[in-house]
Amino acid sequence: MSELADQLRTCPNCGQQNAMHSLKCIRCGEVLEDLFAFDDIDTDGEEPTPESISDVLASLNENILLTDQTESESSETAEDQPNGGDEERRSGDASQTPGWLERVRERTREEDSSGEMVKGGQAMDKHRSAGERSQVDQAFDEVIQRIREQSEKERKKTRKMETDLVDENGVPEWLRRIRELHPAHEQDTEQVLTSSQEESFDDEWTDEELQELLRREIGDEYNPGEQPVYNNLTSSDNPEIADDQSEEESGFLPIYEIPEDFHNIPDDDFDEPDNTKPTKPGNPELLDKDEDPPEAGNKDPNIETESQAGVEIQHLIDNPTDFEGGESEKHEEEENKEEFSIIESDTIGEELEEQEGELPVETEESEQAGDRDKKILKSLSTEEEVVPDLLLLRDQRDRAQVLTNIIEQEGHRTIPVLHEKNRQSKLGRLILALLLLAGVIISLVLGPGDNLHLPLSLPAAALQEKTAKLQSGEVVLVVLDYQAATSSEIEELAKPVIDALSYQGVSFRFVTSQPVDLWLGEELLPSKEAGLAVKIEFIPGGLLGYLTLTAGTSPVWGMTPIERVVSGGTKLLDETSLVMIISDSPDFVRNWLEQISPWHPDLPTLAISTSLSEAMILPYFESGQLSGFLAGHPGGEGQNQQANQRAWQVGMLIMMVVLILGMITKAEADAAEKDEGHNHA
């Protein structure tokens, strides 16, 4: 980067900092000093004119001191050394003429040869700069003008009427363009205008005239009395001032509605206005963004008030639209904008009445013509192409609609297939259930049936052997841990064992950590005929409580809370000869064998459980942790005394049949699929 790039030049006119290479100031357009300066040429002030230099040279030539000697010397040396002779002459005259003069003469001679070039260059520069200056000025003026217009638009945000765009017949420009597009209606409008012009061609606007004008321009939907007019406000370049409508007058003007694709994007004021597009207030498709506000006495201070009212209305409807309030001579020609916005303002009508040279006013007699014009506008509106920003909004609108639909579907079954109930499967399940129910009920009604021929299982045999060895007076700790659902099966297994033990004179201690076993276990208590009054004790904490009473010892400073609750405290298993676990859960049996039994490894443990637990408890019997257990139907002579054996057998048989049926149906389904596969192949 050159050093010059970092340096700035200050404009002598406005003080604006400009780049070093700039010729004119970017702010005021003032010509800046030349980038390159010739030596010994005064660059501070004005450019040295060629005349001034020639005058100097002429004066130098007229100098007496320089003329004689120079002429004589020049004649001698001019032939030999045309250039160097000057120098010799100069040097010869140096003693007589000052050095600076000599240098000047030399320079002059040089410049004479190149002076023309300089002159020409300077003239070219001057011409060029003048041309450039004019171009720059012109462009700059245009830019400034546009900026001013935009700022005025933003400030005012009102619409102005076209006031000056009338032809020689007094027909407004916009109307002329409409007629060009629709010649069929030209006669009517001309008649209307003519009549209106004949009847009341004066500079004063009446309410009716303004209303009619609005109706003609906007359409039949306008009804300022019935609906807030600000609904119809759109970004527009040609604001139309609405009259202060009375309620009576509002009847003939229709309600104007905001179209669906209405948007709030302000128009691009710098685009070229398309004067062929008839516009309609409130219809964005018709909006011509390129139009500027009309020049309608825009310097009138009342317009400022009018624009302020429009701004307020704009804010009310949250419609940050732009209204071109500015004016420019340049845009006057382009102000044939057919879009209007309606402003409801009480002062607008009064202000308009004061204006002169406004658009011709229509009377009520021109309503029909105005209606036709509105129809023309409507028809024209359909022919408009959608601007790109509206397309974007439509896409967004579609997405918003999709999102809305999705939100509405929330909580509803959108996929009915997933929620369809399979009636066929429900019917099949019902049939199978009824089959089992029928078999069991019939078996129960018919009676117990024959004996079960089940062999005594090894664990059951071991349990019988262990219990038979108990002596009278020995204590058996019966741990209850089953639920009401399995009470029928548990009690059928446990009751005979307990009765047999009680018959042997064995003492029992019933404990449980399940609240339901407090009343459920009463069925297992030894009969009162044996003379034993046994109560079921509650051990709090479940397995933690058993562990506390097994592993822990009473501290020196006193008893722990559990020792106060459970009689005997930590000596629960100390005086026990046998532990009998009556549980319907294999997990409780396993936990007991893991947590409690290791603290008393010599204490035999028996278990009475359901057939569900048989498979999972068997490994503990195989490993020697359990001395024996009863589960399900252990077989043996005791089975013959069990009730409902027929129902049990029927149930088992039905399950076998159903299982085989499932295998067969699966095989058939596979065969059918295979056949179909072969057929397709």
Add this chain to the structure above:
Amino acid sequence: MPDLNLLLTLAGVVLSLMVFSYLLGDNLFFGIAMYILAGVSAGYTAVVLVTKVIIPMMIMPLADFPQIPALLALVPILFSILLLSAMFTKSSKAAGLPLGFLAGLLAALSIAGIARGTLAPQLLSIVNSFDPQLVVSEGLPNWTAIFQAFMMLLGVIAVLFYFHHRSKTKNSLQSPDLWLDGFSGVGQVFIGITFGAVFVGLFGTALSALIASLNRIIDFVRLWI
């Protein structure tokens, strides 16, 4: 006034029928029956907890204040207050103290109990099945015992291998070797046999409950016939 026993029996029969109405589909009666069961169970459990655990083990020891048992009883009270705070505040970190204490305690119990009560005995049982006194009978090998011992060893290893192999093949995309698949299949056979036995056991338990329930209904109906 009807006999209370008869009334209670009638209530039992009605409730049983409400439960069996589920065969016709999930309906109001089944729902009411389930919520009655839940309400009664929860209420009775709460009564027992309050009367047999909370009051005697947490509140009554405070009567001996300021003796050591009373002071020690303050610790569970403090834990309980921290635990109750979780009910009133959604993100209560104070409840982490008692829950962490319980979790650590249960973890320690699990390690000690499982190691002593399941792992060691079960593994020793497999090893002890190869005891010479068992596999040799009267100087001759007891092929039945040997076969059973080998089957036990092979089966347990195959079952353990099946679970390990199954989790591994789920995560990896490589196709396993044939012998691995075969050994895993052996494990599946033994697992299938166990599941079959468990299935029959569960059905047997449920069948017993069904017989008892239907028996109750039939007996009630017989009362009126």
Add this chain to the structure above:
Amino acid sequence: MVVIAAVSGILFLAALFFQPITSSYLNVVLNWAIVLTAITLLVAISNLVITHLRYIAVGRRGFLFSLVFIATFAATFVFGILRGSDDTQYLRWIKAIQLPLETALLGLLALVMMSAAIKIFRVRGWSILTVSFGLSALLFLFLNLGFFPIAQNSTLFVVVTALQKLPVVGARGLLIGAALGAVIAALRVLFGQVVENE
């Protein structure tokens, strides 16, 4: 919470190993654990009640069931507190409601298992697991029928006894596998390596 769990677990494990010396410490700590467990259970029941009360207050769909739950819970709790948990009449009512309901519920399971049995092969297809499961179930169902005098035939008895031991292999393998998994999980708690669900 992880640190507390690890510290308390390690201390308790040490107390278990040095049990003769630390038995009183074990007693005290386990008492705390019992009370804490009871409080935890009470908190769970309270949460359940509050949830159903909220359903009723909001008028959530199905609040009728919540009404039933609250009514039965309140009646059971109030009468239990007033008359005592050992009252005979009180226990009769509990027994009359809970026993038939739970028994019928388990009986319903038998009826549902019928449809499960016919679907199992259709859903899971033919595999080693399903075939062995089906054959084993049929075998044990047959053995439980008790139609044939197996005990009287020694050969048959031996065969049946051997067959009844077959589930032990799988059960033992399952027990060892589950035990190993539980030990690893407990060790992770003690070492403070509890994985939190994101």
